[in-house]
Amino acid sequence: MSTHTDHILVVDDDADIRQLVGDYLRRNGLRVSQAADGREMRATLETSDVDLIVLDVMMPGEDGLSLCRNLRAGKHRAVPVVMLTARDDETDRIIGLEMGADDYVVKPFSSRELLARINAVIRRARMLPPNLQVSEAARLIRFGTWRLDTSARHLLDEAGTVYPLSGGEFRLLRVFIDHPQRVLSRDQLLNLTQGRDAELFDRSIDLLVSRLRQRLGDGAREQTFIKTVRSEGYVFSQPVVLLDEDA
Numbered sequence: 001m002s003t004h005t006d007h008i009l010v011v012d013d014d015a016d017i018r019q020l021v022g023d024y025l026r027r028n029g030l031r032v033s034q035a036a037d038g039r040e041m042r043a044t045l046e047t048s049d050v051d052l053i054v055l056d057v058m059m060p061g062e063d064g065l066s067l068c069r070n071l072r073a074g075k076h077r078a079v080p081v082v083m084l085t086a087r088d089d090e091t092d093r094i095i096g097l098e099m100g101a102d103d104y105v106v107k108p109f110s111s112r113e114l115l116a117r118i119n120a121v122i123r124r125a126r127m128l129p130p131n132l133q134v135s136e137a138a139r140l141i142r143f144g145t146w147r148l149d150t151s152a153r154h155l156l157d158e159a160g161t162v163y164p165l166s167g168g169e170f171r172l173l174r175v176f177i178d179h180p181q182r183v184l185s186r187d188q189l190l191n192l193t194q195g196r197d198a199e200l201f202d203r204s205i206d207l208l209v210s211r212l213r214q215r216l217g218d219g220a221r222e223q224t225f226i227k228t229v230r231s232e233g234y235v236f237s238q239p240v241v242l243l244d245e246d247a
Contacts, residue, residue, distance in 0.1 A: 009048075055067060082121055084109070171192070213225070
């Protein structure tokens with residue numbers, strides 16, 4: 001009986017860092033591929049199953065933030081991403097998380113910390129029920145009277161009016177859309193939407209759900225889209241329909 005070995009893709013234009021990280025991860029039982037830029041990253045993703053991407057922010061040409069944004073808008077959006085960021089650039093870290101990164105490690109970093117972050121992110125990603133991944137197949141997704149534009153990251157009502165979403169609201173809605181009619185616990189939702197800070201704000205998921213409900217027009221008594229399941233969590237109760245690009 002074979003056991004799965006997690007496959008990590010290290011994307012960094014610095015060959016020494018790629019080699020250092022790759023050697024350490026291999027010594028700790030992981031399979032590792034390396035890429036110097038976005039082109040090599042995409043080539044690896046097309047030919048191999050990757051469990052997690054370690055992605056450097058500061059790279060010439062396409063930087064890590066652009067690559068992360070494009071990953072989240074494409075067919076590989078479900079692959080977790082840990083970003084490598086500069087110590088003095090808090091803006092990059094915030095933007096990286098808003099672009100959909102699952103965690104970050106600050107340079108200079110210890111290989112031991114990076115390994116711990118990788119294992120934690122993979123563990124969180126596997127907490128969910130089997131992912132239906134319905135939102136990967138189309139840019140526009142309809143549920144009830146709403147459409148979600150997964151590329152522009154905003155909602156559209158029946159009249160075509162645009163309603164912007166914050167990064168947290170968008171990530172939470174994507175999780176619900178990928179798991180319609182499934183009860184998701186607060187821990188599952190926290191880990192997927194907030195990553196490393198989940199344990200610090202254990203009730204913040206309720207506030208985020210409340211904000212998303214307001215966006216969708218759910219009332220306090222009549223919960224059309226996101227229903228509360230007592231003592232268990234939340235369930236997205238609407239059917240999800242994929243639309244053509246011109247719908």
